[in-house]
Structure formats: structure tokens, C-alpha cells
Amino acid sequence: MDFKEKIRVIQDFPQPGVRFKDVTTLLKDGRAFHAAIDTMAEQVKDKEIDLIVGPEARGFVVGTPLAYALGIGFIPVRKAGKLPAETVEAGYTLEYGKDRLAIHKDAIHPGQRVMVVDDLLATGGTIRTTLDLVRQLQGEVVGAAFVIELTYLNGRDQLKDLDDIFTLVQY
Ligand SMILES: O=P(O)(O)OC[C@H]1O[C@H](OP(=O)(O)OP(=O)(O)O)[C@H](O)[C@@H]1O
Numbered sequence: 714m715d716f717k718e719k720i721r722v723i724q725d726f727p728q729p730g731v732r733f734k735d736v737t738t739l740l741k742d743g744r745a746f747h748a749a750i751d752t753m754a755e756q757v758k759d760k761e762i763d764l765i766v767g768p769e770a771r772g773f774v775v776g777t778p779l780a781y782a783l784g785i786g787f788i789p790v791r792k793a794g795k796l797p798a799e800t801v802e803a804g805y806t807l808e809y810g811k812d813r814l815a816i817h818k819d820a821i822h823p824g825q826r827v828m829v830v831d832d833l834l835a836t837g838g839t840i841r842t843t844l845d846l847v848r849q850l851q852g853e854v855v856g857a858a859f860v861i862e863l864t865y866l867n868g869r870d871q872l873k874d875l876d877d878i879f880t881l882v883q884y
Pocket residue numbers: 768769770771772806807808831832833834835836837838839840868
């Protein structure tokens with residue numbers, strides 16, 4: 714399956730100079746969506762993962778079906794102020810802005826094996842923060858998986874301490 718062909722690119726969104734990779738055009742194609750999740754599940758299935766952790770919002774769209782396919786749990790990382798129980802938080806910057814992320818304090822038990830998942834790796838700020846939140850809860854991060862990687866933004870530099878990084882489509 715040529716996943717890249719399914720992803721629409723919008724010039725100058727959300728601000729001038731950004732070439733936005735629109736994953737919604739892949740998601741609306743049932744065969745492509747299914748194949749993308751199945752391919753990711755195949756790549757990570759031997760990593761003995763206990764939990765998938767994904768950041769709001771597009772990380773949910775990829776992380777939850779992947780967790781379902783693997784038969785394991787999904788933990789949401791949300792923008793600060795959205796989760797109802799006690800949280801830990803961390804701040805980050807991204808290609809076009811700044812934000813604060815949070816995770817429920819009781820979401821992960823110490824030593825649980827976690828794969829962090831998002832639709833897209835750009836500067837790496839979002840996934841680095843997600844990973845740091847998991848480690849604050851003493852989860853063991855066994856890798857990271859994405860549908861899309863923007864190699865020109867060098868997000869992998871933020872993930873040098875991870876052995877395994879899986880991406881389906883590179884720009
Ligand atoms: O590697 P980075 O530079 O951190 O960028 C990648 C992040 O940016 C996008 O999310 P965004 O913050 O736009 O939020 P959304 O998922 O709610 O649209 C994307 O879904 C990743 O989470």
C-alpha cells in the first residue's frame with residue numbers, strides 16, 4: 714500500500730511556510746486506515762508492550778486502534794486542564810506553537826512497558842514530552858511509532874535514547 718499517496722499536503726497551514734500533512738485523507742479510506750494500523754501492529758507486536766500512550770488529538774486516532782489491534786490498553790495524554798483525576802504535566806513547543814500536556818498519575822504502574830504513538834513526528838516536542846510524562850510515572854518506554862515522519866525537522870534527535878522508532882511514511 715502506498716500510504717504517502719493517501720496523505721494530502723496543504724501549503725501554508727496553519728501558518729505561512731508550513732506544509733501541513735493532512736492524515737484525514739488516509740483515515741477516510743477504510744482500506745488504507747486498516748492497512749496502516751495493521752502494518753504498525755505487525756512492526757511492534759514482538760515488543761511485549763503493556764500499554765500504548767498517545768497525545769491529543771491525532772495520537773488518539775492512531776493509538777487507540779493500534780492498542781485495540783494488539784489487545785492492550787490505551788492511555789491518553791491530553792492538553793493540560795482536560796483530564797479529570799490527578800495528573801502530572803509538562804510543557805513543550807512544536808512546529809507552530811506551544812502547549813502543556815498532562816497524564817493521569819495512576820495511568821501507568823512502575824515498570825509497565827509502553828509504546829508512545831502519534832500520527833506524526835515533526836520537531837519531536839510532543840512525543841518527547843509524552844515520553845517524559847511516561848517516565849515520570851516510571852513506565853518503561855520501549856519505542857515510538859508514527860504514521861508520518863517529517864525528517865527535515867529532525868524529530869529523531871529528541872528520541873536518541875529510544876532503540877526503536879517506527880514510521881510508515883517519510884517526507
Ligand atoms: O513533533 P512535533 O513538532 O511536536 O509535532 C507533532 C505534533 O503536532 C501535531 O499535533 P498538534 O499539536 O497540531 O495537535 P492536534 O493533534 O490536536 O491537531 C501532531 O498530531 C503531533 O502530535
